[in-house]
Amino acid sequence: MTGIIKPQSPSERILATRRKFLTVAGLAAPAALAAPAIVRAQAPIKWRLQTYSGAPLGAHVIKPQIDAFNAAANGEMEIELYYADQLVPTAELFRALQNGTLDAIQSDEATMASPVDIAVFGGYFPFATRFSLDVASMFMYYGLDKIWEEAYAEVENVTYLSTGAWDPLHIFTVNKPIRSLADLNGLRVFGVPTAGRFLSKYGLIPVTVPWDDVEVAMRTGDLDGVAWCGFTETYEVGWADICKYALSNSITGAWFGSYFANTASWEKVPPHLQQLYRSTIDQSHYYRNVWYWGGEAQLRVHGEKMEQTQLPADEWAQVTKDAEGFWDEMAAGSDRAARVVEIFKRYAADQQKAGYPYR
Template sequence: MTDQTPSQRILASRRKFLAAAGLAAPAALAAPAIVRAQAPIRWRLQTYSGAPLGAHVIKPQIDAFNAAANGEMEIELYYADQLVPTGELFRALQNGTLDAVQSDEATMASPVDIAVFGGYFPFATRYPLDVPALFRYYGLQEIWEEAYSEVENVTWLSTGAWDPLHIFTVNKPIRSLADMNGLRVFGVPTAGRFLSRYGLIPVTVPWDDVEVAMRTGELDGVAWCGFTEAYEVGWADVCNYALTNSVTGAWFGSYFVNTESWNRVPPHLQQLYRTTIDQSHYYRAVWYWGGEAKLRVEGEKMELTAIPPEEWNQVVHDAESFWDEVSASSPRAAKVVEAFKQYAATMEAAGYPYR
């Protein structure tokens, strides 16, 4: 048996974490079978992610829920674009084609004035814990609930943290802002909108087509994820360069349900679903956090590059005007930006280990 490469050892150890977290063997959660006169509630849930990534960001939760629901309810899981295109997730959820969705607002074209904050909002966060802290202590939960209360037949349930945003490129290393000019990258909408001021060209293709598009030259890279995903889904096998400058520290990902479908679920199963969402948030935060560091340091597949601090400071400064631009788009958006500013000021004042 040949020795594993550093990245293979890291990925193997992280897959063992799936079992250690109690999510890999959902059958162990099941209670004895009970004969039921009523057919189980059946849901269809589609995630933004493709199957390799979905194996971590959503499947463990759905497996655990289905086992613990003990035959009363079953959720069928679909990955990116399997039932509907990702850009149509919101509409499909609203009209009942889907019962539930896992995505960010920007990617799924959510028709709310806070959609721009879903996914990667430039420099809003540094660490995964920033996301739940913002929702619990800085008013984002109430803002999200208010926004979705105005949307017919869609209920927002929860937002959690994913990975930081880095740029990975196939053949063109980024060592200065000028190197971004003309690069065609697959990426999330808000970050792409911001980075386009440096000449980056956001390109939308189906998730499963990204690797092929990079191999054929249709794409120069991705601005979609961190090191964990790049290695896990195989993009690190195609990309030769990884930019270590991070545009933001954690992706905002949310869980949504069709309101009519949700109201037909009894309270104990609603609570079970919420509990498995929280379990998923925990698992995902640890899985990403550990992987980002180890794969950046020990992963052998990509050369690390960096934009010099004096240039990157300009990007950070430019984000201030971007924040002001978004803040002016609606009073509710202004509340979110103000929460970001208050949070950043508090973390800076608190110092280590917060900043």
């Protein structure tokens, strides 16, 4: 007797299609990159890399890249991948990189407690972006890359490599819908530091717990929700099975995530493998841009697991206005921070003047 095959839900079909993109993007089949095995006299270079991400999301934002690198390195180098909090707590990532406990990391500055004066701009900086390509554009054309390189050149034993975009930031709640700013008051929400600092203006309470404990904390009522990601991650990691509501207003359009290496470890890597590592980072940036951009829209339209709510237009206008004051407050932190905010302002003005499809 043939068993009955249960039809896929809309979100299951979307997620399955998006996972297939791993193969299309050339990131899911690292074996295809491998050259014939060559006997080598010396042992391969071994690295330990830890990401900010838990394993379910890490399957997209880092693992394909590391698998591809390890295959293409052809035995000359191997990177061991660790997910959030597996070797060190996420808040200690930067220190562990600097002292050589880790050879490389993938994170935003704010989450990993980077000591640089631009750390507040890593992760989700309120309204700094509208789309994921805004991140790459500001680093390529407006000089954010030079500012990041300058900041980390002042930090001993850390080499900054690259920054890319992740998903937009939304607030997802378990039982309490957000239909006005007043509904934020008292909400205990897991989230990234800078966005949480901004949203606390409206009474939201940012809570920090290990990533793997977020689901349990929402189920037990210790957390009311998350302000950590977009629809993609919420569905991918299972939080959409717990949260009943999604606020459609996005606090910012994309997360700033970066790659760093321990300088001593990086200098031991020969130039051709350094280039290979940079190339797989770029490939990962490309994959994430498409995976998030297309998938976010599909899940907002066809995802069936959460009711979407929206702030009244006048209240949302107030939030965007409040962000201007927040920008100025952050710019006062240092000359370099002021230069970052000036780039945000100039870029936003240019995009506005460019019109459709930019703004």
